[in-house]
Amino acid sequence: MIRAFLSYLMHSTNEHGVHSPFVFDMMTKCIYDKKPQNAYKTINGYKKALINDKTVLNITDFGAGSRIFKTNQRQVKAIAKHAGISQKRGQLLYRLCKCYNVKNALELGTSLGIGTSALALGSQHVTTLEGCPETARIAKQYFEQFKLSNIQLIQGDFEESINQLKDTFDLIYIDGNHQEVATLRYFEQLISLSHNDTLFIFDDIHWSKGMENAWQTIYNDKRVTVSIDTFQWGIVSLRKEQQKEHFVIRF
Numbered sequence: 107m108i109r110a111f112l113s114y115l116m117h118s119t120n121e122h123g124v125h126s127p128f129v130f131d132m133m134t135k136c137i138y139d140k141k142p143q144n145a146y147k148t149i150n151g152y153k154k155a156l157i158n159d160k161t162v163l164n165i166t167d168f169g170a171g172s173r174i175f176k177t178n179q180r181q182v183k184a185i186a187k188h189a190g191i192s193q194k195r196g197q198l199l200y201r202l203c204k205c206y207n208v209k210n211a212l213e214l215g216t217s218l219g220i221g222t223s224a225l226a227l228g229s230q231h232v233t234t235l236e237g238c239p240e241t242a243r244i245a246k247q248y249f250e251q252f253k254l255s256n257i258q259l260i261q262g263d264f265e266e267s268i269n270q271l272k273d274t275f276d277l278i279y280i281d282g283n284h285q286e287v288a289t290l291r292y293f294e295q296l297i298s299l300s301h302n303d304t305l306f307i308f309d310d311i312h313w314s315k316g317m318e319n320a321w322q323t324i325y326n327d328k329r330v331t332v333s334i335d336t337f338q339w340g341i342v343s344l345r346k347e348q349q350k351e352h353f354v355i356r357f
């Protein structure tokens with residue numbers, strides 16, 4: 107992880123080092139956009155409310171497990187702090203939805219729904235998938251409390267839930283089960299739910315050797331044209347009109 111971060115620092119660039127108009131526009135109009143937005147108050151308020159919630163949950167562990175938690179009894183506030191998306195990334199998720207006029211978003215890994223709240227505020231409809239029944243129950247309570255009514259939460263294992271989906275999605279955020287083989291399998295499944303302009307966002311691409319491998323396989327895939335490494339996230343587009351190019355950008 108430290109070596110990966112040092113390599114990222116050495117190779118990453120800002121918008122001045124990028125010649126692709128598609129990526130330059132994404133950086134200037136979206137990623138680096140610092141204008142305040144009303145929606146940020148809700149995204150930040152949502153996370154804040156969870157961080158004050160001392161309810162204890164019995165977690166059913168799906169995916170790659172946690173490096174932080176040693177037992178399955180967890181407080182909502184601890185999950186929100188350690189597994190929840192940061193405010194900075196939540197706001198970027200919202201901006202990506204707005205910049206690319208996302209109507210239909212998909213999230214793998216609801217957890218308590220912090221990322222979901224950003225997607226719901228930025229798009230017309232969000233489908234979000236979560237394995238743990240207790241976590242899903244609390245997320246649904248918070249969606250109601252924050253009047254986020256454009257969310258469908260499907261509780262179950264990712265692979266089975268994805269198989270039930272029929273729609274295509276404009277933005278797909280993969281934030282759960284950070285394992286090499288599973289990530290690559292989800293990518294294959296999700297490609298069939300995408301269109302030419304779908305944006306894929308993979309979280310924690312440098313989290314482990316397995317995720318490094320998965321990320322390399324994804325950005326080397328012939329179908330992937332644009333791939334952007336922001337260290338925490340890998341953003342991918344399959345737009346056929348783009349030439350194949352890989353970017354490492356500062357965020």
Ligand SMILES: C[S@@+](CC[C@H](N)C(=O)[O-])C[C@H]1O[C@@H](n2cnc3c(N)ncnc32)[C@H](O)[C@@H]1O
Binds near residue numbers: 170213218219238241
């Ligand atoms: C890092 S958290 C998601 C954080 C959330 N997106 C946010 O923005 O706060 C990952 C979630 O994915 C769920 N998960 C992991 N593997 C899964 C699987 N195979 N099927 C269903 N859910 C899974 C976990 O239960 C966990 O709640």
